[in-house]
Amino acid sequence: GAVVSQHPSRVICKSGTSVKIECRSLDFQATTMFWYRQFPKQSLMLMATSNEGSKATYEQGVEKDKFLINHASLTLSTLTVTSAHPEDSSFYICSANAPWTSGGTDTQYFGPGTRLTVL
Amino acid sequence: AQSVSQHNHHVILSEAASLELGCNYSYGGTVNLFWYVQYPGQHLQLLLKYFSGDPLVKGIKGFEAEFIKSKFSFNLRKPSVQWSDTAEYFCAVGGAGNMLTFGGGTRLMVKP
Numbered sequence: 001g002a003v004v005s006q007h008p009s010r011v012i013c014k015s016g017t018s019v020k021i022e023c024r025s026l027d028f029q030a031t032t033m034f035w036y037r038q039f040p041k042q043s044l045m046l047m048a049t050s051n052e053g054s055k056a057t058y059e060q061g062v063e064k065d066k067f068l069i070n071h072a073s074l075t076l077s078t079l080t081v082t083s084a085h086p087e088d089s090s091f092y093i094c095s096a097n098a099p100w101t102s103g104g105t106d107t108q109y110f111g112p113g114t115r116l117t118v119l
Numbered sequence: 120a121q122s123v124s125q126h127n128h129h130v131i132l133s134e135a136a137s138l139e140l141g142c143n144y145s146y147g148g149t150v151n152l153f154w155y156v157q158y159p160g161q162h163l164q165l166l167l168k169y170f171s172g173d174p175l176v177k178g179i180k181g182f183e184a185e186f187i188k189s190k191f192s193f194n195l196r197k198p199s200v201q202w203s204d205t206a207e208y209f210c211a212v213g214g215a216g217n218m219l220t221f222g223g224g225t226r227l228m229v230k231p
Binding site for chain 1: 153155161162163164165168209213218219220221223224
């Protein structure tokens with residue numbers, strides 16, 4: 001159980017275009033999903049927290065107009081990189097809270113990531 | 120604000136050697152601690168987690184970690200590593216709203 005998928009796994013686009021990345025929890029419902037960005041040889045940086053049915057909460061320094069997040073259902077969150085530029089090239093990873101874990105605190109399960117290259 | 124520090128950026132070991140990866144955190148509230156592993160070309164997987172109770176936590180693949188509150192540490196250990204343990208290991212702290220803060224990661228290479 002607790003499988004999270006992302007689509008696409010890899011995308012190459014031209015500068016100025018928008019790219020949508022989907023994150024799905026396949027076998028559980030996730031009221032909260034998270035979006036991370038991972039630079040080469042670096043750790044994951046949290047970009048935003050996505051809550052089903054409400055607006056996402058963005059971390060400091062993350063442009064909400066550039067990185068649009070929609071959490072339309074309990075199994076799907078999308079990240080749209082608008083007007084992408086080469087500096088947006090990165091590895092984007094989503095995670096979803098698995099609500100059944102013990103201790104009253106959720107555990108996050110991660111998707112396989114999406115590598116975005118902006119030419 | 121919470122922060123996580125992993126002091127070892129790169130570790131190289133021979134098979135059968137013992138492993139200990141350091142993780143120190145700072146957080147003012149009730150702490151939830153995690154170790155994740157990322158094998159080459161794969162996504163992050165949960166190794167183990169600590170929420171409460173026994174501070175010695177056993178995870179998958181023979182890994183364990185000990186929560187030492189007085190030292191703000193949650194070091195990962197394995198008594199005998201295998202070549203297949205070559206991966207990057209991330210320590211993370213869970214805070215309010217289930218947000219995770221990750222350490223910088225430790226790249227482990229196990230030589231056969």
